[in-house]
Amino acid sequence: MSKELNIWLDNLLSDIESVQFQRRNSRRVRVDVGSEALPALLELLQGRASYVHLSAITCVDWIEDGQFELVYHVWSYETRSLVSVHTRIPRDPGVYLSIYDLYQPAAFFERDIHEMYGLYFEGSPDMEKFILTEWNGPPPMRKDFDGEAFVNEHFHWEQYHPQWLKDLEEEGGGITVRPEDVR
Amino acid sequence: MSNELENIPIRQELEVLQSGQKRTNPLANVFDGLVKFCRSRSMFMLHYCTGCGAIELPPAMTSRFDMERLGIQPMVTPRQADILLITGYVSIKTLKRIILTYEQMGSPKYVIGICSCTVNGGMYWQSYATAKVLRDYLPVDVYIAGCMPRPEAVISGLRELMEDISSGRAESWKKYYQHYDYYLGNQQKLFGEDWQTPTDIIAEARHYDLMTEHTLGEHTALLEKHQKPLEALEMRLSVKDKQKV
Numbered sequence: 021m022s023k024e025l026n027i028w029l030d031n032l033l034s035d036i037e038s039v040q041f042q043r044r045n046s047r048r049v050r051v052d053v054g055s056e057a058l059p060a061l062l063e064l065l066q067g068r069a070s071y072v073h074l075s076a077i078t079c080v081d082w083i084e085d086g087q088f089e090l091v092y093h094v095w096s097y098e099t100r101s102l103v104s105v106h107t108r109i110p111r112d113p114g115v116y117l118s119i120y121d122l123y124q125p126a127a128f129f130e131r132d133i134h135e136m137y138g139l140y141f142e143g144s145p146d147m148e149k150f151i152l153t154e155w156n157g158p159p160p161m162r163k164d165f166d167g168e169a170f171v172n173e174h175f176h177w178e179q180y181h182p183q184w185l186k187d188l189e190e191e192g193g194g195i196t197v198r199p200e201d202v203r
Numbered sequence: 204m205s206n207e208l209e210n211i212p213i214r215q216e217l218e219v220l221q222s223g224q225k226r227t228n229p230l231a232n233v234f235d236g237l238v239k240f241c242r243s244r245s246m247f248m249l250h251y252c253t254g255c256g257a258i259e260l261p262p263a264m265t266s267r268f269d270m271e272r273l274g275i276q277p278m279v280t281p282r283q284a285d286i287l288l289i290t291g292y293v294s295i296k297t298l299k300r301i302i303l304t305y306e307q308m309g310s311p312k313y314v315i316g317i318c319s320c321t322v323n324g325g326m327y328w329q330s331y332a333t334a335k336v337l338r339d340y341l342p343v344d345v346y347i348a349g350c351m352p353r354p355e356a357v358i359s360g361l362r363e364l365m366e367d368i369s370s371g372r373a374e375s376w377k378k379y380y381q382h383y384d385y386y387l388g389n390q391q392k393l394f395g396e397d398w399q400t401p402t403d404i405i406a407e408a409r410h411y412d413l414m415t416e417h418t419l420g421e422h423t424a425l426l427e428k429h430q431k432p433l434e435a436l437e438m439r440l441s442v443k444d445k446q447k448v
Binding site: 152153154155160165167168170171174175176178180 | 295296299322323324328329330331332334335336338339392393394
């Protein structure tokens, strides 16, 4: 049964139009799905196809496309395979449905994504601050947050220009490649 | 080079400079030296590891490199510790706790910054969450640079601190009282204007007779404006079922 389950799932998913289905190897599947169909697909995977373990939800900020990509990794203990469900939602207003009613661990990941990307999940039990409890700035993992500018504005650097370096510079030597040039 | 070496004050001159007045008791200097020697040979190191550099401390403390042969032992509470080791990167959240811890330690206290991160942010130089120059927020006695420093380097840094203590150079804890306004200003810049700690540093500075013109300033004025008086925690007892008790 459990061996055939994978084959049935492959057949089903490759039959549905608008679902992009890629089997990487015997244990990894990538599915690209529209954001309206994702909860139904997860319902099917969890309820019928034994994918009961939500490993992680990851978020990618595609700022040039104006989209957030959400990746739901679900694992099945029976078929021992991981399905990664990719979906894209518009960056603005950045609101999506919570899957807390399907997978309870999702509350943890959604709260984290909300904090780091500012993406709001409707129906998630807690969207309060999580790790960055003392942070009042914009969500720091968004691509439009310039970490380097923030650092330069809020911190200063220890100057290090010792005598031996000055001596080298007097002789015409010194630092040839500065970190600023490499960046 | 020889000129530079001559400029470094030798130990006895330094002591005379610091005492500033003539000692009447002929044995006072001997006694002071003895106290400093004993102090440097018996140190308790606070066991509060902040970053990844802490991974080098177990081998430095235990049988392989054996810190205890130098008289340095781990201690679990700040109030009974002499050394605060800041091992590695300091996030802004951690820095608050470090300052709370540091202020609770009894004087004299010494701070050692381990790893590149405490010097200049290290590999987290770009991170929004990491404080960069530890020296801005606390007076640091010894820096041990490296990413990360081997236990040999840690031991050698601790030996340097011991040498500093016995020769009277490790007095950075006084700097915290003498320049409290500067340190508080940097803390306020990072934590906001209403930052306050339960320890009354200004009263302590008066107690140790370490008030200078840099102790009070605009930042301490700001602190006084926002300071909320500490209240004792409420304690309540209730016995619901007398039979059980």
